[in-house]
Amino acid sequence: MIMTKNDILLDKTTFETFTQEEYMVMKSDLLQPVQKIGTWGKVWIGFLITICLLGIYAYYIQESKSKYVTVSLRDYTMWGVYISNFVFFVALSLIGVLMSAVLKLTHFEWYRPLSRIAEIIAVAAIMLAGVSIVAAMGRPDRLHFLLLHGRIQSPIVWDIIVIMTYLVTSLILLFIPLIPSLSTCKNHLTGKPKWQMKMYEILSFGWEGTAEQWKILKKSMKILTVLVIPLGVSIHTVTAWLFATTLRAEWDSTNFGAYFVSGAFLLGVAGMVVAVFVIRKAYNLEKYLTEMHFDKLGQALVLMSFIYIYFNINEYLVPAYKMSGLHANHLLSLFTGEEAFFYWSVILFGMVIPGILPLFPKMRKPLPLFIITIGVVIAAWFKRYLIVIPGLAHPYLPIQDVPNSWKHYSPSLVEMTIVAATFAAMLLIVTLFSRFFPIISVWEVAEGKLEGKDEIINYK
Amino acid sequence: MKNVNEESSRRNFLKIGLMSGGAVIAGASIVKALANEEPKKTGEMVKVLTADGKMVEVDSSMINHPSEQVLKEHAIREGIAGKKFIMVIDLARCANERKCIEGCQSMHGMLAPIEYIKVKRMQDSELAAPYWFPQTCYQCDNPPCTKVCPVDATFKRTDGIVVVDSERCIGCKFCMAACPYSARTFNFGRPEQIAFTEAHKTDQDKCCTSPSTEGTVSKCDFCPESAAKGILPSCVTECPNGTIFFGDELEDAVTNGEETFRLSELLQKRAGYRQFEELGTKPRVYYLPPVNRQFPFEEATEVHNQAE
Ligand code: SF4
Ligand code: SF4
Numbered sequence: 001m002i003m004t005k006n007d008i009l010l011d012k013t014t015f016e017t018f019t020q021e022e023y024m025v026m027k028s029d030l031l032q033p034v035q036k037i038g039t040w041g042k043v044w045i046g047f048l049i050t051i052c053l054l055g056i057y058a059y060y061i062q063e064s065k066s067k068y069v070t071v072s073l074r075d076y077t078m079w080g081v082y083i084s085n086f087v088f089f090v091a092l093s094l095i096g097v098l099m100s101a102v103l104k105l106t107h108f109e110w111y112r113p114l115s116r117i118a119e120i121i122a123v124a125a126i127m128l129a130g131v132s133i134v135a136a137m138g139r140p141d142r143l144h145f146l147l148l149h150g151r152i153q154s155p156i157v158w159d160i161i162v163i164m165t166y167l168v169t170s171l172i173l174l175f176i177p178l179i180p181s182l183s184t185c186k187n188h189l190t191g192k193p194k195w196q197m198k199m200y201e202i203l204s205f206g207w208e209g210t211a212e213q214w215k216i217l218k219k220s221m222k223i224l225t226v227l228v229i230p231l232g233v234s235i236h237t238v239t240a241w242l243f244a245t246t247l248r249a250e251w252d253s254t255n256f257g258a259y260f261v262s263g264a265f266l267l268g269v270a271g272m273v274v275a276v277f278v279i280r281k282a283y284n285l286e287k288y289l290t291e292m293h294f295d296k297l298g299q300a301l302v303l304m305s306f307i308y309i310y311f312n313i314n315e316y317l318v319p320a321y322k323m324s325g326l327h328a329n330h331l332l333s334l335f336t337g338e339e340a341f342f343y344w345s346v347i348l349f350g351m352v353i354p355g356i357l358p359l360f361p362k363m364r365k366p367l368p369l370f371i372i373t374i375g376v377v378i379a380a381w382f383k384r385y386l387i388v389i390p391g392l393a394h395p396y397l398p399i400q401d402v403p404n405s406w407k408h409y410s411p412s413l414v415e416m417t418i419v420a421a422t423f424a425a426m427l428l429i430v431t432l433f434s435r436f437f438p439i440i441s442v443w444e445v446a447e448g449k450l451e452g453k454d455e456i457i458n459y460k
Numbered sequence: 461m462k463n464v465n466e467e468s469s470r471r472n473f474l475k476i477g478l479m480s481g482g483a484v485i486a487g488a489s490i491v492k493a494l495a496n497e498e499p500k501k502t503g504e505m506v507k508v509l510t511a512d513g514k515m516v517e518v519d520s521s522m523i524n525h526p527s528e529q530v531l532k533e534h535a536i537r538e539g540i541a542g543k544k545f546i547m548v549i550d551l552a553r554c555a556n557e558r559k560c561i562e563g564c565q566s567m568h569g570m571l572a573p574i575e576y577i578k579v580k581r582m583q584d585s586e587l588a589a590p591y592w593f594p595q596t597c598y599q600c601d602n603p604p605c606t607k608v609c610p611v612d613a614t615f616k617r618t619d620g621i622v623v624v625d626s627e628r629c630i631g632c633k634f635c636m637a638a639c640p641y642s643a644r645t646f647n648f649g650r651p652e653q654i655a656f657t658e659a660h661k662t663d664q665d666k667c668c669t670s671p672s673t674e675g676t677v678s679k680c681d682f683c684p685e686s687a688a689k690g691i692l693p694s695c696v697t698e699c700p701n702g703t704i705f706f707g708d709e710l711e712d713a714v715t716n717g718e719e720t721f722r723l724s725e726l727l728q729k730r731a732g733y734r735q736f737e738e739l740g741t742k743p744r745v746y747y748l749p750p751v752n753r754q755f756p757f758e759e760a761t762e763v764h765n766q767a768e
Pocket of ligand 2: 609610624628629630631635677
């Protein structure tokens with residue numbers, strides 16, 4: 001009987017070919033961050049926990065004192081940084097769709113070491129999106145009303161449904177390929193506390209790596225991978241609809257769904273570069289996260305920037321050409337008015353630079369690309385700010401005879417602390433995950449190697 | 461606290477109940493009779509107008525006046541049966557005296573800068589004359605605000621009023637984003653406001669459909685409690701110039717307490733219009749254009765809501 005590659009993979013006995021010397025090296029490389037947490041690693045975790053605690057304290061202040069005092073939201077700008085932060089995190093969570101599902105299905109083999117990083121960022125981001133929304137609520141104690149009295153015609157309810165589905169799917173998609181890694185952890189980690197070993201044992205669900213088990217694993221991964229793409233696109237489209245379903249001129253756009261999704265993909269690539277750069281440096285994984293990855297991600301960055309620029313032209317320049325009375329105030333405040341500095345910086349750092357610089361191979365080296373993408377991530381956050389807040393500041397009927405704080409929104413200390421804490425919490429989730437589980441999927445990389453896809457780890 | 465204007469309420473405005481099918485004009489002071497009780501003769505005679513325009517005298521017990529109890533229980537979600545409340549604002553009469561704002565604030569127990577009714581300076585173009593523009597919640601017939609509410613905390617009632625149930629509202633503020641007229645306000649728990657609300661918790665003369673509570677949305681509600689008792693909304697009775705007319709679309713009549721007009725005629729003759737008709741929200745508030753002004757336009761000389 002002639003065995004195909006797949007059979008080899010599925011066959012338990014041949015699976016043992018993984019445990020050759022080279023594979024052992026790979027394993028210990030990838031288990032390294034889990035095996036030992038250095039001083040700096042601990043300092044970093046401590047730092048993140050501190051910010052999270054500050055955020056919890058800020059939230060306590062916000063809820064126990066008058067929101068009129070602790071938060072700068074007022075009747076006209078009643079949605080502030082919490083909502084723009086929510087949109088940012090929903091956008092970031094699309095990283096899982098792009099960097100793991102799309103690449104996987106289109107057989108871009110270099111996805112292998114990236115997929116788990118992308119999945120954990122996606123899961124963390126979607127959780128923090130939920131936290132941002134609760135922070136924005138006037139009555140968080142009535143959160144359960146959404147279940148008791150939820151009405152399907154409200155876009156908020158659609159958003160909750162798709163976000164929950166996406167979260168669960170992403171969690172499963174993160175967990176399933178983790179099972180073989182868990183048994184690797186169980187067998188190869190030493191000197192870990194008992195509970196941790198027990199956790200690996202329980203979570204690996206008696207994984208033995210039999211052909212049958214591999215088959216089920218692959219099949220369920222495939223189904224989920226296909227499923228997660230439409231889900232990801234819908235969470236961000238529905239989030240765009242939270243704005244587009246209102247009658248406000250600046251949000252009243254049929255372009256909004258696609259505009260948001262394309263922005264999310266750009267943010268996804270940029271977030272990936274940042275994550276890969278940091279993880280690679282911190283955990284000495286240069287062998288697995290290679291310059292090739294930066295090269296490819298740099299190219300993806302250019303593509304996504306241009307797509308995003310395209311939708312931005314549709315969103316801003318077409319109405320600007322007409323300058324109808326309904327749009328004029330809003331557009332002019334962005335182009336030349338109050339928000340112009342932000343607006344043009346976002347265009348420059350968030351679209352033009354990532355669209356042009358990485359065209360040059362030198363700029364696709366790790367460090368330059370890292371610097372470019374840091375700019376993109378920051379610009380992406382402000383982009384969401386610019387969509388939400390100035391959009392509220394120009395209603396149809398003029399704002400007159402109100403206190404000054406009602407006219408100009410600038411986030412209060414409490415709001416900024418909570419936003420900072422959501423970022424810290426996201427980084428904390430990713431960091432802790434990478435300290436308990438191999439952040440690069442050992443078996444997926446090994447599988448690629450076994451199938452002769454050397455480019456994954458031996459670039460150049 | 462300002463007491464409701466008894467004079468104007470006595471003055472023919474709403475049909476409170478139907479007796480033998482005729483439109484009845486009645487006052488709030490009429491002795492109430494519970495609908496399910498055998499009416500006892502009170503001996504007090506009241507004049508009522510029948511459908512064909514005749515004035516007749518009947519015993520007050522014959523008038524089907526909803527009791528306080530029934531009013532409380534008319535469940536804020538249902539609305540007052542057989543009514544379609546409507547408002548007409550005559551821009552030619554507004555002189556920015558802000559009495560409607562004050563009356564409303566005291567009726568609803570809200571402190572400045574929260575205004576359920578606002579008066580805005582509008583100028584449609586450079587050459588056009590400026591005018592004062594009182595603005596309430598328009599109680600839209602196709603309300604974009606109620607559509608988006610995730611928990612059914614804001615809804616359209618059968619009597620045309622859009623109400624917020626502050627016991628239900630989760631404070632997501634989506635309805636505020638959805639209202640194109642910025643008619644809704646949010647109770648951010650301004651300390652002065654909270655203290656005031658607490659101090660006047662038990663006041664009986666307030667409109668209390670669903671009083672504003674911290675962390676929820678509130679807005680103009682056409683004072684349905686008063687309407688059920690046959691009393692005009694505060695903004696109507698407080699306006700010294702009779703700018704605001706209130707009434708029932710089914711009855712085809714609106715009044716400002718002094719004058720009563722046939723709604724359809726008024727809108728036709730005076731070219732009534734609704735703000736931003738093109739948005740398709742179908743407001744229940746009509747405007748009469750600012751022509752033949754009763755007062756010359758004067759710029760406001762003071763700012764009112766400067767205090768944070
Ligand atoms: S004016 Fe605004 S709040 Fe009032 S019913 Fe219309 S959309 Fe709703
Ligand atoms: S703020 Fe309250 S009334 Fe408005 S949409 Fe949210 S839950 Fe409904």
